[in-house]
Amino acid sequence: MRNILRLATLLLLPAALPAALLAACAGSPESAGEPPWPPGPPPPILAVEARFGALARARGSAVPLAGGLALTAAHVVDEASLREEMCRLGRWPAEQAPYLAGLRLRQADGSEVAATRVRLGRSTFTRQGCDLAYRQGQDLALLRPDAPLAGPAATVCPADPQPGQGVVAFSGGRLVRGRLAGEAMEAEPANGRYAVLALRLEAGDSGGGVFDAASGCLLGIISMRDPAEPGHSWLVRAAVIRAFLAAE
Numbered sequence: 570m571r572n573i574l575r576l577a578t579l580l581l582l583p584a585a586l587p588a589a590l591l592a593a594c595a596g597s598p599e600s601a602g603e604p605p606w607p608p609g610p611p612p613p614i615l616a617v618e619a620r621f622g623a624l625a626r627a628r629g630s631a632v633p634l635a636g637g638l639a640l641t642a643a644h645v646v647d648e649a650s651l652r653e654e655m656c657r658l659g660r661w662p663a664e665q666a667p668y669l670a671g672l673r674l675r676q677a678d679g680s681e682v683a684a685t686r687v688r689l690g691r692s693t694f695t696r697q698g699c700d701l702a703y704r705q706g707q708d709l710a711l712l713r714p715d716a717p718l719a720g721p722a723a724t725v726c727p728a729d730p731q732p733g734q735g736v737v738a739f740s741g742g743r744l745v746r747g748r749l750a751g752e753a754m755e756a757e758p759a760n761g762r763y764a765v766l767a768l769r770l771e772a773g774d775s776g777g778g779v780f781d782a783a784s785g786c787l788l789g790i791i792s793m794r795d796p797a798e799p800g801h802s803w804l805v806r807a808a809v810i811r812a813f814l815a816a817e
Contacts, residue, residue, distance in 0.1 A: 611780040612723040612787075614739040615639055616675040617712075619646045622667025627651070630739070630777035631674060631712060632787060635722045639674060639684065639712040640810070641776030642792055646672060646710045649692035649701055656699035672712065676719055687711040690813065693760065706761025708792045708805050709813045710776075723778055725814070726786035726807040730764040735782035738791065741771040746782065753795065753803060763803035764789050770802045779804050 615631040629645030644650035648666055655661035672684040690707030694700070703709075730736075734749045747768035754762045766779060770791060779789040789804030 609785055611737060611739075611744075611778065611785055613677040613720045614777050615718070617641055617645055617776060618673045618675070619669060620671040621648065621651055621669055623670070625651060625667055628773055629775040630773065630791070632723045632776075632778040632790070633718045633720065634814075635724075637714060637717055638687065639714060639718065640723075640778075640790060640814075641710050641712060642708050642790055642805070643690045643692065643703060643710040644701065644708055644792075645776045646686060646712070647689050647692060649694055652694060653699055653701040656694075656696065662696075674712070674714055674718075678719065680719075682718070683715045684712045685715070687713050688813075688816070693757075702755055702757065702760040704759060704761070705812070706755065706763055706805060706809050707813050709790060709810065711814070723780075723787040725810050726781055726784070726788050729806050729808045730788045730804070734788070736766065736779050736788055737782050738766075738768070738770070738774070738779040739777050740768075740774050749788075750801060752806075761809065762806070763792060764806045765795060766802045766804055767800070768802060769794070769800045 612633055615633060617629045617631045619627045627645055629641055631639040631641035633639050646669065648668055651666045652661050655664065655666055673681050674684050675681045688711045690709045691704045693702050693704060730749045732749055732751045736749060737744055737746050747766050750765045750767040752762050753765050774791050777791045778787050779791060780786065781788050788807050790810060792803045792805050795801035795803055
């Protein structure tokens with residue numbers, strides 16, 4: 570069961586949401602020495618709101634890219650993650666999950682712009698255990714804003730994350746530092762592997778960027794809390810991001 574880090578409001582579902590989804594507690598770096606701050610400020614993080622039908626909302630984060638695009642986690646903006654939550658509450662497949670009705674991005678200055686989905690990572694869903702996963706670890710969605718975004722765009726790192734590497738991320742609207750703690754495999758090998766960040770991030774951070782503390786390049790996209798260690802978080806790796814962006 571995935572402890573995803575988006576905020577969801579499912580007004581069509583009166584039952585309580587899973588506690589792991591709503592927990593909010595930013596952590597601090599492990600004691601191996603705090604990593605440095607990057608040489609310049611990382612690109613601003615965009616707040617994402619996805620509307621599903623008339624009653625369901627999901628909130629997460631996104632990273633601006635070159636070419637006027639933005640990158641987020643697929644589970645923030647796709648219908649598969651909504652089915653997962655309905656399944657956890659015993660409401661799916663008896664009730665149909667609503668489809669995406671609209672997307673908005675809020676910039677650092679408070680201005681908002683509508684957006685559309687360009688491409689999603691391919692999800693797989695198993696009713697037994699209400700298990701959602703993404704093929705090749707591509708919990709990613711490419712968005713196209715309807716108007717130009719302000720500020721710099723992120724550059725994906727040329728190398729994959731390494732254990733012990735110092736990183737910075739926006740969590741709960743503030744910049745935090747942490748270190749990478751290795752990798753984790755999905756139970757099904759076809760669903761890939763993720764980098765593990767030794768930091769507990771907040772609900773609503775899904776889709777935000779994690780940046781190399783030395784260069785400021787984009788090392789990963791926040792996906793979920795580690796199912797085995799809630800004080801750690803899983804990231805979509807830079808190599809997976811590059812492959813996703815290169816696909817036609």
